[in-house]
Structure formats: C-alpha cells, structure tokens
Amino acid sequence: MHQPSALADTSAADVRSSSETAHTSAPQYAEVAIPLRVAQTFTYRLPSALRRDAQVGARLLVPFGRKLVSGYIVALHSELDSGVEVSESDIKDAEELLDQEPLVTREVLEITRWIAEYYAAPWGEALKAALPAGLNATIEQVLSITSEGRDELARLPPKRATTARAQALRFIAEAGETTLREAAPHIGEARASTIVRRLEQAGWITRTHRTRTVLARAKRRKAVRLLPPEEHAEERAARVLTPAQQRIIQTLIAADGELAFSELLETSDTSASTINTLERRRIIEVFVREVRRDPLSGAQLPKIEDLKLTAEQQSALSEIEAALRENDYAAFLLHGVTGSGKTEIYIRAMRAALDKGSTALMLVPEIALTPVFSRRLRAYFGDSVAIFHSSLTTGERFDEWTRLKRGEARVVIGTRSAVFAPVAKLGVIIVDEEHESSYRQQESPYYNGRDTAVMRALKEQAVIVLGSATPSLESFHNAERGKYRYLRLPNRIANRPMAHSEIIDMREVFTRSGKQQILSDELLTAVTETHARGEQTIILLNRR
Structure with missing residues (x-):
C-alpha cells in the first residue's frame, strides 16, 4: 500500500497521552489522527508560530499526499521517539492550527482511541464521528489562471477551443478564481481532477488550498440591556426623557432589564434611533448575545409525579446509589419486565449522580424514543438537559454540544452517538433497551454504542446501568459471571397483569x-x- 511521503507513522496503541508527552519546553512535533481509512497516526513538525498554542484535541491542517487535510492532534512531543525510523528531514511541517481551544475533550479522546484499537477503526474517523456535523473543517482547492494560461487561451485555434482542457481553462479565466468543487460540473465531474492537474503541470493555472467555512456556529442576535441607575443618574436628571424613551425603559424593566433588539422595538413601539439616543446617554447598552436553538422549545412537558417506589424498585435503586457513593466503576444489568418501573429508577439514579456533583448520560436505541424521554427529563432537570440525535438541525446539535462542553448542561440523552458527548465528571450512564441492535454503527467507524458506553464508564470510574425487559445474551452472560451486578424487577407496577399472548x-x-x-x-x-x-x-x- 502506498504510504504518504515524508510522514512518520505509528500505531494507535503506541500513542502517548498529553500527560506523558508534556515537557517544560514547547512541543516540536504533533502526532495527528487523519479522518481517512488509515490505521496509523502521523507525525508532523510544528512551525514555531504554532508551538505555543498547539494542544491535544485541537484540529491541525496538515499536508497528506498531494492535498491538505484537517486532522486531530492526539499527542505532542518535544523530540522524536527513538522507535520511529524516520529522519528529521523527512517530516513535513503542519500548515495551520484550526482551534485555539481543543474541540476534543480528554474523555472523548480516550474513548475514541479505545474504539480505534478494539474495533480496528481509523482513529481519525472515530474522532470525526464524535464531533457534531458542521464542525469538521473541509479543505477545498482554489484554482487561478496564470499569465501563461491567458496567453495560451489567446493562442488557441478554433479547432482546439472546444477541448475539455480549453473549456476548463476558459471557465477558470472567466471566474478569475474558483474552486475545483465549483468547476467540476462545468468541465466534467469524472475528469475534473485529471484536467486540473495537467493544467497546473503546464503552468497555466495555480492551485492552492483553503479551509472552507464551518457550517455550525453560535447564533447571535443584537439585544439591549438597561444599565445600573448609578451609571446614568446624572444624565437622566440633566435631561427629561421623551415618551418614547420612557416606553423603552419601562419595557426593559418589565423584561428584567434585558430584551432582544427587534422585540424591544416591537413591544415599545419605538424606532431604532430612540434606542441609539439612550445608548449614547449611557442609559442602556446595545450588545450581541448568543441565542440558544433549543430542540424542546415550545414542547409540552409532562407533570412531575411524586411516585412511591415498590420494594423491588427501591432495592434496585439502593444498590445503584450505593455504587455511586463509592465513586468507582460498577456495571448493573437491570432486568425488568415491561411496566415494572425501570424509567423511574433511571431518573432517580441520574438525580443521585447530579446531587453529588457528577453528570449523567442516557442512551436510547431509536430517535423515536428521544422526544418522550427528553421531555420527561426536561421536566425533572430543567435546562440541565441536552439532547443528541441526528434529526436535530446542525445549529441545534452545535448548541447542545457547546452547552455540554462548557458544563452548562449536566444531563445528556440521545442515540448511540451521544456516547461521545463532551461531559466531564461522568457519574452514571443509562443504556435503555440495551439488547437493541440499533446500538451498532453500520458504517465506518464501526462500533457498538452499548459496549462503548460500558468502556467509557470503566475509564471514567462511573456507574453504568443496562436496562431491558429482554436482555441480550452477552449481557445476561456477563451478569451470570459476575461482571455485571444483576437487578431483577419481575413484577409490573401495582401488579398489573401482562398482556395475554x-x-x-x-x-x-x-x-x-x-x-x-x-x-x-x-x-x-x-x-x-x-x-x-x-x-x-x-x-x-x-x-x-
């Protein structure tokens, strides 16, 4: 298999963590996982301008073969590993650091490394799958015609003006600057790369690379807030407020001192110039704030019921809570018939984790189940709940991921990809319907969300509860062998009969x-x- 030139490769198992590679001096080299079908990581030299800011978990733009790709820094080194058989001159320089703050947390880095080793999956692809859609930067080729290319175009005889190369050259000349992605439909999708390469070899065009703008970013909106009275007492005393200005201030007071710019205009029935006048007088402040795209905005939340647990529920919950207090890894198989009250145990276990300052993660097998559980969790835990599944818009996924990374949300619910949620201080993981085959990822990177959750709990010393009315054979076997603690709920709530079959x-x-x-x-x-x-x-x- 062809190896990209001037790159040193190592296996994922040999990658050293950031703590192992930290030195007093600035790192000289970055070990990078590429989101392509390659089984190893690659070592790049960090230019002096990047050494101070480079961090494990950040994205790095690097040359790979004849193109630039966005990879993930998985380790930093002050010197080359003696076991790497490559000379200093063979190592390529990294091009650009894409993140000032790492996107990938230490916990996610560790669990994706395990996936790469256990499932023989490319580590870079696992890291890419762990980030919300729209965050992974893509690199595009930028095409520009040279003066030699313009001369060639002017010299072309009519018979040759209709060839594919001539048409490509003319399109690039007319565009001034274009990308390969934009040019391909005009010069033929199948042959576009070949034609562009030949034009470049002839010196008629230049080809450069640039990072495409990410699709996901925070949504911002202009807003207005009322400044403290002591900051503008003299100003208000010196000049009388107009009726329109008074309406603005009263509207802000009614809204607890802060309101969106457009909403303030509509509610107070005033103009933007009136707001600008008050801002110049230092009575109000106009600023830009982030607006959260809430997947449950406007959802009807269920009423919270103060349910009394059955003796069987209380016994199971007590064992889980005791394990949480030990701050150590513990795995439970909660085998409960349909209607036995497993969900109430899940919620109370998550509450116990939150009460001790930890976070909670809940996996469900299908998107269809997410709204039901998420509304119930939102009713119990309020805005501490974040939601992860593929039906969310790009903006909603970005906002929920950001809230988790900042620690603003402490409970996350979602389908199998939620196992990569950037939560810290994980206390409990719940896997509902653990027997479901939908926890298996059917495309690269291949992994089982349930088993990955068990390993994440082990790595982060958390408690994991696998719940099912019909446990999988492997989980039941693990319970019989003592790897999982077995909790049984054989009866339905209020001893309601099972459906006749x-x-x-x-x-x-x-x-x-x-x-x-x-x-x-x-x-x-x-x-x-x-x-x-x-x-x-x-x-x-x-x-x-």
Whole structure:
C-alpha cells in the first residue's frame, strides 16, 4: 500500500497521552489522527508560530499526499521517539492550527482511541464521528489562471477551443478564481481532477488550498440591556426623557432589564434611533448575545409525579446509589419486565449522580424514543438537559454540544452517538433497551454504542446501568459471571397483569384446514371480535 511521503507513522496503541508527552519546553512535533481509512497516526513538525498554542484535541491542517487535510492532534512531543525510523528531514511541517481551544475533550479522546484499537477503526474517523456535523473543517482547492494560461487561451485555434482542457481553462479565466468543487460540473465531474492537474503541470493555472467555512456556529442576535441607575443618574436628571424613551425603559424593566433588539422595538413601539439616543446617554447598552436553538422549545412537558417506589424498585435503586457513593466503576444489568418501573429508577439514579456533583448520560436505541424521554427529563432537570440525535438541525446539535462542553448542561440523552458527548465528571450512564441492535454503527467507524458506553464508564470510574425487559445474551452472560451486578424487577407496577399472548402453530392450522393459509382461524376470530367492539387492530408482518 502506498504510504504518504515524508510522514512518520505509528500505531494507535503506541500513542502517548498529553500527560506523558508534556515537557517544560514547547512541543516540536504533533502526532495527528487523519479522518481517512488509515490505521496509523502521523507525525508532523510544528512551525514555531504554532508551538505555543498547539494542544491535544485541537484540529491541525496538515499536508497528506498531494492535498491538505484537517486532522486531530492526539499527542505532542518535544523530540522524536527513538522507535520511529524516520529522519528529521523527512517530516513535513503542519500548515495551520484550526482551534485555539481543543474541540476534543480528554474523555472523548480516550474513548475514541479505545474504539480505534478494539474495533480496528481509523482513529481519525472515530474522532470525526464524535464531533457534531458542521464542525469538521473541509479543505477545498482554489484554482487561478496564470499569465501563461491567458496567453495560451489567446493562442488557441478554433479547432482546439472546444477541448475539455480549453473549456476548463476558459471557465477558470472567466471566474478569475474558483474552486475545483465549483468547476467540476462545468468541465466534467469524472475528469475534473485529471484536467486540473495537467493544467497546473503546464503552468497555466495555480492551485492552492483553503479551509472552507464551518457550517455550525453560535447564533447571535443584537439585544439591549438597561444599565445600573448609578451609571446614568446624572444624565437622566440633566435631561427629561421623551415618551418614547420612557416606553423603552419601562419595557426593559418589565423584561428584567434585558430584551432582544427587534422585540424591544416591537413591544415599545419605538424606532431604532430612540434606542441609539439612550445608548449614547449611557442609559442602556446595545450588545450581541448568543441565542440558544433549543430542540424542546415550545414542547409540552409532562407533570412531575411524586411516585412511591415498590420494594423491588427501591432495592434496585439502593444498590445503584450505593455504587455511586463509592465513586468507582460498577456495571448493573437491570432486568425488568415491561411496566415494572425501570424509567423511574433511571431518573432517580441520574438525580443521585447530579446531587453529588457528577453528570449523567442516557442512551436510547431509536430517535423515536428521544422526544418522550427528553421531555420527561426536561421536566425533572430543567435546562440541565441536552439532547443528541441526528434529526436535530446542525445549529441545534452545535448548541447542545457547546452547552455540554462548557458544563452548562449536566444531563445528556440521545442515540448511540451521544456516547461521545463532551461531559466531564461522568457519574452514571443509562443504556435503555440495551439488547437493541440499533446500538451498532453500520458504517465506518464501526462500533457498538452499548459496549462503548460500558468502556467509557470503566475509564471514567462511573456507574453504568443496562436496562431491558429482554436482555441480550452477552449481557445476561456477563451478569451470570459476575461482571455485571444483576437487578431483577419481575413484577409490573401495582401488579398489573401482562398482556395475554398466544402462540399459534401454523402447521397445525394447515393440517386442520387441509391447505395453507396466511391468517389462522384464531386470529381472524380475534380481529372480528375486536371490530365488533368498535376497536382497532394492528397486524405486524415479519418482513417489509
């Protein structure tokens, strides 16, 4: 397999953590994980301008083959490892540091490294999957025509003016500056890279690289706040306020002193010039604030019920709370029949984690379950809850991720990708319906969200609770071997009966009727009786 020239490679298992590579002097080299199908990391030299600011977890723009890519710093070194068989002159320089503050936290770096080793997945791809969509920078090729290219275009005879190379050159000349992505539809998607490379070799165009603007960023809006009275007492005493100015101040007072600029204009029925006048008089301040894109904005939250736990629920919860108090890793398999009250145990375990200053993470197998659980958690924990799943908009995912990274949210709920949530001081992880196959990622990087959650709990000395009415064979086996503590909820709340079920052997139906039939007589009778009562029937097929 072709190896990118002038790069030193090492296996992910040999990567040293930032604590192991920290030296008193500024780092000279960065070990970088590339989000491509490569099994190793690569070492780059840090130019002097980048050495002071480079940190583990930040993105770094580096040359890779004949292009620039955005990679992730996974370690910093003051000198080359003696085990790396590469000379100083073979190492390439990094191009640009993309983050002043690392995007990848220490916890996420560790769990993605484990994924890379355990599932033989590219570490860079695992790191890319851990970040919300829109944050990963992409590099694009910028094409510009040279003076030689313009001369060649002017010399082209009419017969050659219709060739693909001539059309590409003309398009670049007319655009002045364009990108390969923009030019490709005009010169042919399949041949675009080849044509551009030949034009560059001929000296007719230049090709450079630049980082495309990220799609996700904080949403900001202009707002107005009322300044403290002592800052403008003399000003207000010197000049009388107009009726419009008084309406602005009264509106701000009614809104606890702060309001969006547009909302203030509409509510107070005034103009922007009136606001500007008050700002010049230092009575109010106009500023820009971040606006949160809340996935649950306007959602109807359920009422909080003060439920009394059954003896079985209380016994299970007590074991989980005791493990939380020990501040050590513990894994539980909560095997409870449908309607036995597992969700109430989840919520109270998360409350216990929050009460001791820790954070909580809950995984659900499907997006369809997220709104139900998230509304219930929001009712209990308020704005401390952040939501992670692929149906959120890019802006919503960015805002929720940012709140978690800043520590503004301490509870996160989501599908399997939420296992990468940038939460610190993790106290408890809940995996609901742990047997579900949807916890398995079916594309690169391949991983099992449930097993990754167990490993994250182990690495961060947290408690993990795997809940199911029908546990997976591997989890049940782990419980029998003592790797997981087994908690049983055999009864439904208030001893409500389980739904009646009956298995029909269709072989007996075929024998009885003397022919094959799709629906059994028992099923047809049940459907008829249900219809007669004015009720509805759902028939599920075991195929699409």
